[in-house]
Amino acid sequence: MSEALTTGVLPPWVQRQRSTLLAQRGHAWLLQGPSGLGQYGLALELVRAWLCDAPTEQGACGQCGSCHAIDVHAHADLCLLMPEAMMIEQGWPLGEKAQSDIDDKKRKASKEIRVEAMRDAVEFSQRTSARGRGKAVLVYPAERMNHITANALLKTLEEPPGDVKFVLATGAAHQLLPTIRSRCMGHNMVWPDAVESTAWLAAEGVAPADAQVLLAAAGSRPENALQWARAGRTAQSWSAVPRAVVQGALNVFADWGPAQVVDALQKLCHDLQLVRVGATPRFYAAADLPAAPSLAALSQWAKDLNATARVVEHPFNAGLLLESLVGRAQNALNSRL
Incomplete structure (x- = not known):
């Protein structure tokens, strides 16, 4: 199951990891661990803070023009690399040619990160920042890069322009090229305990009885449990x-x-x-x-x-x-x- 891309209350375990990572330096992060632990949410929070006009130790301000631009999926200094099918589902805009090809039914939306999108990202990284706060490239799920796509990223990841940062998030780090992993600072996602997970699920509107069963069904991965609850799964239907x-x-x-x-x-x-x-x-x-x-x-x-x-x-x-x-x-x- 793919990781839920939630937009509600940021899980407390993700908030803590955000503060820890923002206190460290590095131009490229690899967020790794089983899906459902908040990789995408944490990656996006790092990007928001990096590009924010008034960031704090806890992250982005949430009020400035940069934060608003990310909220409406229209930030000029953010390049998001996802499979096209996932970007459409989440409301992120595709490149003009990719959107035209899909609209004209020349091909279906890709379930991989296409090499053409990666080449656009490399070109993006070499441009001047539009807002003057640097640029960011977010890759999720990073394991959806094939070898050709990953190789297109390698050189830029090793020697990036001075004002660009990368964050790759994955639920299957073992599928990434070793050369990709070695060029990033690694961070293993934290597993929250059951009490914290069920409390967060309750805050997201999941009934307590359903939360406990769905959390177990999802292998203790809270975002996957939330995804199931939002899809109409209940304790009764799983049992x-x-x-x-x-x-x-x-x-x-x-x-x-x-x-x-x-x-x-x-x-x-x-x-x-x-x-x-x-x-x-x-x-x-x-x-x-x-x-x-x-x-x-x-x-x-x-x-x-x-x-x-x-x-x-x-x-x-x-x-x-x-x-x-x-x-x-x-x-x-x-x-x-």
């Missing part, structure tokens, strides 16, 4: 997943995307493996789980799900894929191996 899979009831996944279904099934398989060896399940309540088949059957199911996860974003027929996933799940759960 219903194991039984629905056993019964072959596809309607439990009626409004889920294929990647979300695979994620839920991987977590079910993982929890059953834990139960099989006498451990406590992580994502589902023990009372909601069906009887666990053999470890051999679960291992084979896990391999099958991993293979599907690698290609789940391909343009399959969603209905047929869902039927196949649930059918294979039933076979695994009923296996005599």
Whole structure:
């Protein structure tokens, strides 16, 4: 699941990290850790503070022209590099040619960071600052750069013009080129505890009962839990997943995307493996789980799900894929191996 790009209350653990990083010097940061911990929010906060007309030790003022320009996604000294599909979803403007190609249906919005956008960013970094406060380049999710795109960034990242700063945020740092990682100051995202996470989710309007279950379902990643809550997930709908899979009831996944279904099934398989060896399940309540088949059957199911996860974003027929996933799940759960 991709990280939720929230715009509500900035999580307190992100606020603390913002203050820590702003107190340090460096022209390029790499924010790394599992998705759902606030990488994008922290990256944007760093950019806001770097470009702010009246920054403080705690970050941007939130009132100046620079802060307003970022709020309305129109800052002349900020270059945002995201997959085009994500930029459209979040309301960030695309380059003129990219927007024209998509509008004219010459191609679909990319799910990767395109090399053309990176070349534009390199050219942007060499221009004079429009507001006189320097420039910033934000790359998220950085693992969506392919090798060609990443190589286009390397030289500028190693020897940037004097007034430009970079922040790369990723949920999969191991997928980045070693040469990219070595040119950045690394920061490992902080895991908040359950009390702080549930308090923040409550502040974002998530019911306490839902917050606890969805936080567990998201692997203790609070922004992912919030994303699920905003998509209409509840404690009841998550708890219903194991039984629905056993019964072959596809309607439990009626409004889920294929990647979300695979994620839920991987977590079910993982929890059953834990139960099989006498451990406590992580994502589902023990009372909601069906009887666990053999470890051999679960291992084979896990391999099958991993293979599907690698290609789940391909343009399959969603209905047929869902039927196949649930059918294979039933076979695994009923296996005599």
